Amino acid sequence: MDTELILGFEIHTELKTASKIFCGCPTVFGAPPNTQVCPVCLGLPGVLPVLNERAVEFALRTALALGCDIPGRATFDRKNYHYPDLPKNYQISQNYHPFGTGGAVEITLRDGTAKRIRINNIHLEEDAGKLLHSEVPGADWSVVDLNRAGVPLIEIVTEPDFRTPEEAQVFMQTMRSILRYIDVSDCKMQEGSLRFEANISVRRRGDTALGPKVEIKNLNSTKTVLRCIEHEFERQTEMLERGERVAQETRLWDEVRGCTVAMRSKEFANDYRYFPDPDLVPVLITAEMRERVAASLPELPAPRRRRFAEEFGLPEYDAAILTVDRAVADYFEEAVRICGKAKPVSNIIMTDVLAHLNDHGLDMEDFPVPARSLAALIGLMEEGVISTKIAKTVLRRMIETGKEPRQIVEEEGLIQISDTPALEAIVDQVIAANAAAAEEYRAGKDKAKGRLVGEIMKASRGKANPALVNELIDRRLRG
Numbered sequence: 001m002d003t004e005l006i007l008g009f010e011i012h013t014e015l016k017t018a019s020k021i022f023c024g025c026p027t028v029f030g031a032p033p034n035t036q037v038c039p040v041c042l043g044l045p046g047v048l049p050v051l052n053e054r055a056v057e058f059a060l061r062t063a064l065a066l067g068c069d070i071p072g073r074a075t076f077d078r079k080n081y082h083y084p085d086l087p088k089n090y091q092i093s094q095n096y097h098p099f100g101t102g103g104a105v106e107i108t109l110r111d112g113t114a115k116r117i118r119i120n121n122i123h124l125e126e127d128a129g130k131l132l133h134s135e136v137p138g139a140d141w142s143v144v145d146l147n148r149a150g151v152p153l154i155e156i157v158t159e160p161d162f163r164t165p166e167e168a169q170v171f172m173q174t175m176r177s178i179l180r181y182i183d184v185s186d187c188k189m190q191e192g193s194l195r196f197e198a199n200i201s202v203r204r205r206g207d208t209a210l211g212p213k214v215e216i217k218n219l220n221s222t223k224t225v226l227r228c229i230e231h232e233f234e235r236q237t238e239m240l241e242r243g244e245r246v247a248q249e250t251r252l253w254d255e256v257r258g259c260t261v262a263m264r265s266k267e268f269a270n271d272y273r274y275f276p277d278p279d280l281v282p283v284l285i286t287a288e289m290r291e292r293v294a295a296s297l298p299e300l301p302a303p304r305r306r307r308f309a310e311e312f313g314l315p316e317y318d319a320a321i322l323t324v325d326r327a328v329a330d331y332f333e334e335a336v337r338i339c340g341k342a343k344p345v346s347n348i349i350m351t352d353v354l355a356h357l358n359d360h361g362l363d364m365e366d367f368p369v370p371a372r373s374l375a376a377l378i379g380l381m382e383e384g385v386i387s388t389k390i391a392k393t394v395l396r397r398m399i400e401t402g403k404e405p406r407q408i409v410e411e412e413g414l415i416q417i418s419d420t421p422a423l424e425a426i427v428d429q430v431i432a433a434n435a436a437a438a439e440e441y442r443a444g445k446d447k448a449k450g451r452l453v454g455e456i457m458k459a460s461r462g463k464a465n466p467a468l469v470n471e472l473i474d475r476r477l478r479g
Helices: 053-065 165-181 222-241 287-295 301-312 316-322 326-339 342-360 371-382 388-401 405-411 420-433 435-442 447-459 466-477
Strands: 003-014 077-080 090-093 104-108 114-126 130-133 142-145 152-158 194-204 214-217 249-254 259-265
Touching: 003 165, 003 222, 053 114, 053 152, 053 165, 053 287, 090 114, 104 165, 114 165, 165 194, 165 222, 165 301, 165 326, 194 222, 214 222, 214 259, 222 249, 222 259, 301 316, 301 326, 301 342, 316 326, 316 342, 326 342, 326 371, 342 371, 342 388, 371 388, 371 405, 388 405, 420 435, 420 447, 420 466, 435 447, 435 466, 447 466
Parallel strands: 214 249
Antiparallel strands: 003 152, 003 194, 077 090, 104 114, 114 152, 130 142, 194 214, 249 259
16 A cells, blocks of 8 residues: 655753743752652642743744744643643643744755745643653552653644655754754753654545544654654554554554554543633733844854855855754854864864764763864964874874863974975885885876875874875876
C-alpha cells in the first residue's frame, strides 16, 4: 500500500526563569526531591497564583521570533485531568486566548529545498511534577517529586505539515537553534527542558482526509523522536494493509523494546473540560510592550546565515554551520573583527574548535580560548610564522595551558621554516630517499608530489613552509 506520513509536533520548552510561573520557588535542575515547593505549587487550599512577568516576556519573544500574530489580550484556562504528579488535578494553561497564533518556521533540507512549517499557536503553561519509578525488581510503587510542578513552559503547536523524518529532524534542529538564539531556554533535552511530542497519522497517498491521530510521549532526544516516527509509520501502515482501524490514542515510547506502547485512549475524551481560570486576570498586551520585546530580539539564524555568506564571502555550508549556535556565531564575528580573515577563522572553528566541543560535551561558552587569542593564532598563520598543521598543535596547547599562541610558538620552537637553504637540504634528502616517487612526478604523475610533500613535512616536524616546499620540489624535478 502506498501511504504517506502526516506529522505535527507539540514542543514543550522550559523557560530560563529564576522562579516558577505562579510562585517564587526556584527552578534549579537536580535539586533533592520536593525541596523547591511551596503551598502554591503544591496546590494547597486557599492559595492564589501570581503570574511571573519574565515568563510572559519570554512567551512574547518566542511568538514574535516565529512571526505569530500577537493578541491584545491573553487569558489563562484550567486544563482538567487526573494524574499523580498533578497536585491540583488541573493544569493552568491557555486554550482560548494564547500569546501567539499563526506564524511559521522555514527549514532547509539537505538537497537545498526550503519548506515552510506552520505554527498553530504558542501558549504559556505550568509544568507538572515527575514520577520516580522503583528500579527494585518486583517492586510496584512510585514516588512523586513536585520540584518541577509550576515550572514555566511555552508549548509550541505546529500544523501537521511534516511528511518525512528528514523534515522532522531539520525542524527540531532549527527550532532548538531559534529558542537558544532568543535566550528563552537552554534547550537541554537530557534535562527535560526541551521536549518534542509527535502527533502521527498515516493515510493512503492521494487522500485528503486526515487519519486517526496518535500522540507519542516520552521522547527525550532527537534520535528517539526519529526512531519513534519511523516505527509508528510502519505500525500504522501495516494496520491499514490488514484492513484494521488505527485507534486515536496516546502512546509511550519504550526505549528497551524500540516500539510504542498504548498509554490511554483519546477516542471519547472530553477535551480536558477547559474553562477560564478565575484566579488569574487577563494579560493586556499593549503596542508598547510588543515593540519593546521585538526590539530585544537578536538577529535570528536564517538572516544571519544569509548575511555571513554575503558579508564574509563564506560558502553556504560554512555559513550554515557557524550560525546554528548563537555563541559560535558571536565568537566567529569577534575573531574576524580582530584579524580581518573570515575564511581562515571559519576553517579553524569548523575543523578544530567544534570538534573539541563535541569530543568533550561542551558548549561554546565553555571554550577556554577567547576569540582575540584565536585571531592572534590566525595572524601567525597569515604572517607565515607557522603552518596550518602547526596551528592545530598550537591551538591544542592553548586549550591545555591558557597561553597565548606566540608564547607557545616561541617556547616550543614551532616557527615555520622558510629559510631556503635549510629547506633545500631537507628536500634533497627526501628526494634521494624516495627515488620512485620523484621519478613518477618527473614523468608527469602529479599525485606523486603529495607523497614527497608529506615526507618533507614529516622530516621537518610539520614546520616547513608548504608553499616553499612545493616550489623547491618543482625546481628540483621539473625545473
